[in-house]
Amino acid sequence: MDPRLDVSNAGVIELLAGWFESCGFTVHTELVAAQPRKLNLIATCGTGAGGLVLAGHTDTVPCDASAWLGDPFVLREADGFVHGLGVSDMKNFFPVILEALDGLDLSRGRHGCTVIATCDEECTMNGARHLLARRQCLGRYAMLGEPTGLTPITRHKAVLSLAVGVRGRTGHASDPGLGVNAIDGMFEVLRELRAWRQNIRSGWHDDDFVIPYPTLNFGRIGGGDSTNRICGDCELQLDLRLLPGMDAVAVCEELDRLARRAVLDTGCTAAVWPLSAGTPALAPAGDSELVRFCEHETGRGADSAAFATEAPFLAALGSECVVLGAGDIGQAHQPNERLSLEQAAAMTRIVRHAMERFCLRP
Numbered sequence: 001m002d003p004r005l006d007v008s009n010a011g012v013i014e015l016l017a018g019w020f021e022s023c024g025f026t027v028h029t030e031l032v033a034a035q036p037r038k039l040n041l042i043a044t045c046g047t048g049a050g051g052l053v054l055a056g057h058t059d060t061v062p063c064d065a066s067a068w069l070g071d072p073f074v075l076r077e078a079d080g081f082v083h084g085l086g087v088s089d090m091k092n093f094f095p096v097i098l099e100a101l102d103g104l105d106l107s108r109g110r111h112g113c114t115v116i117a118t119c120d121e122e123c124t125m126n127g128a129r130h131l132l133a134r135r136q137c138l139g140r141y142a143m144l145g146e147p148t149g150l151t152p153i154t155r156h157k158a159v160l161s162l163a164v165g166v167r168g169r170t171g172h173a174s175d176p177g178l179g180v181n182a183i184d185g186m187f188e189v190l191r192e193l194r195a196w197r198q199n200i201r202s203g204w205h206d207d208d209f210v211i212p213y214p215t216l217n218f219g220r221i222g223g224g225d226s227t228n229r230i231c232g233d234c235e236l237q238l239d240l241r242l243l244p245g246m247d248a249v250a251v252c253e254e255l256d257r258l259a260r261r262a263v264l265d266t267g268c269t270a271a272v273w274p275l276s277a278g279t280p281a282l283a284p285a286g287d288s289e290l291v292r293f294c295e296h297e298t299g300r301g302a303d304s305a306a307f308a309t310e311a312p313f314l315a316a317l318g319s320e321c322v323v324l325g326a327g328d329i330g331q332a333h334q335p336n337e338r339l340s341l342e343q344a345a346a347m348t349r350i351v352r353h354a355m356e357r358f359c360l361r362p
Contacts, residue, residue: 001123001161001237001275005062008037009119012058016041016094016117023101025115032130038119040127042138044112051111052358053139053319054351055310056093056146057121060086067335080341087339088327093145096326096344100352109359114138121310124276128313135317141290141358142319143351144311147327150346152294154322155208155304156311158281160240160248161274164189164259166223168268170232179230183223185268186234190218192262193238196255206243211306215241237275241306244281280312285320293357294322297350305329324350 017027025043032038041058063072063085070076072085097115106113116138118127131138146153166186171179197216204214216238223234238255242248256272263270284302285291291302302322307329311321326343 002062009058010037010039013039013041013117016058017043019094019098020115023098024105024107030130032119032126033133035119035126038126040119040130041115041117043115043117045106046109046112046359048109048111050140050358051109051113052354053114053116053142053314054093054097055116055118055142055144055314056090057118057127057310058091059120059122060089060091061122061333064335069336072335072337077341081338082341082344083336083338085337088147088337089329089332090146090325090327092327092339092344092347093325096145096348096351099348100355104352104355104360106355106359110362111359112139113355113359118310125279125310125313128310129277132313132316137318138314139319142311142314142321143290143294143354144309144314144321144323145325145347145351146307146309146323147325147329147332148305148323149328150298150324150326150343150350151300152291152298152302152322152324153305153309154282154284154288154291154302155244156282156308156323157209157214157306158242158244158246158248159279159308160242160251161276161278162238162240162252162255162272163275164193164236164238164255164270164272166234166236166259166263166268166270168230168232168234168266171230173228173230176230179232180267181230182234182268183231185263185266185270186221186223186236188262188266189236189259189270192258193218193255196258204243204246208304209243209306210304211241214243214246215239215306241308242281244283248278279308282309282311282315282321282323285315288320288322290320290358291322293354294324294350297353298324307332
């Protein structure tokens with residue numbers, strides 16, 4: 001979300017393009033609308049109807065290199081694990097696919113195989129939104145290699161990213177009467193939001209999720225520019241994880257009303273607005289051959305997740321989706337992120353069997 005930390009993914013896309021071309025795929029890259037430095041990759045092999053989509057994102061979150069035991073941008077192997085930024089979330093999926101392709105000739109399959117590599121999953125989902133805008137179903141079945149610990153995921157929460165802005169009036173800090181402090185106003189907003197968070201935790205419940213209630217995280221706050229000046233503006237950024245069935249628009253409108261009410265007696269004004277268009281919840285596709293296959297391959301029943309993925313966008317294009325990958329979501333966005341090589345090997349076998357089942361079979 002911070003433009004100072006935002007970089008192009010063109011180098012990663014170029015590397016992946018070369019790798020998949022060497023495996024016999026036809027590679028197409030697309031500039032993402034309104035993102036001149038960001039690209040999606042669509043690599044295809046075979047032309048038959050239906051087929052399998054293998055999808056992942058190329059971006060990572062920022063990292064604090066000083067908190068790592070080694071260089072986060074240099075892959076390090078130790079004690080059965082590899083360490084590095086994004087190894088669990090979810091850069092391992094592309095080499096897993098490439099390894100699974102070894103010795104397979106997908107060009108002779110009756111059903112095509114498509115590999116998708118997107119941009120900006122970690123912030124705006126603009127890469128997935130670009131795919132949705134194309135209105136082209138890329139395959140009947142879609143596997144997204146997010147870190148699920150080899151458990152098939154068919155449900156996840158929706159994500160809503162919001163900003164709350166409080167505006168006061170600047171003035172000299174020597175006399176509080178010369179201005180209206182926006183940080184004081186934000187304190188009242190936080191009080192209201194904390195109470196609302198407790199209320200929705202009590203009012204919404206779904207035991208299909210490990211975290212069975214909606215969550216609200218205060219992710220970032222900033223305001224003011226000098227200690228000797230009364231703060232005129234303060235902004236708080238929020239992350240909400242909503243259960244399926246919750247109306248994101250209604251939630252945003254409710255929080256806007258709460259923020260405005262909270263500052264009525266402070267002399268401040270307040271407003272709430274979305275930072276991005278949000279990510280819908282993922283609902284199961286009903287009786288799905290892909291889900292049954294993944295349950296058989298892993299020996300685990302389909303489950304739900306608190307984190308969000310690009311799966312709802314592919315589902316909207318007509319694909320039956322499952323989220324399944326090596327790695328632990330608890331490792332994601334953490335210093336010293338690591339991936340079990342044993343899990344990576346198991347996922348490689350699953351992907352190979354999936355390509356044999358959904359691309360090569362008669």
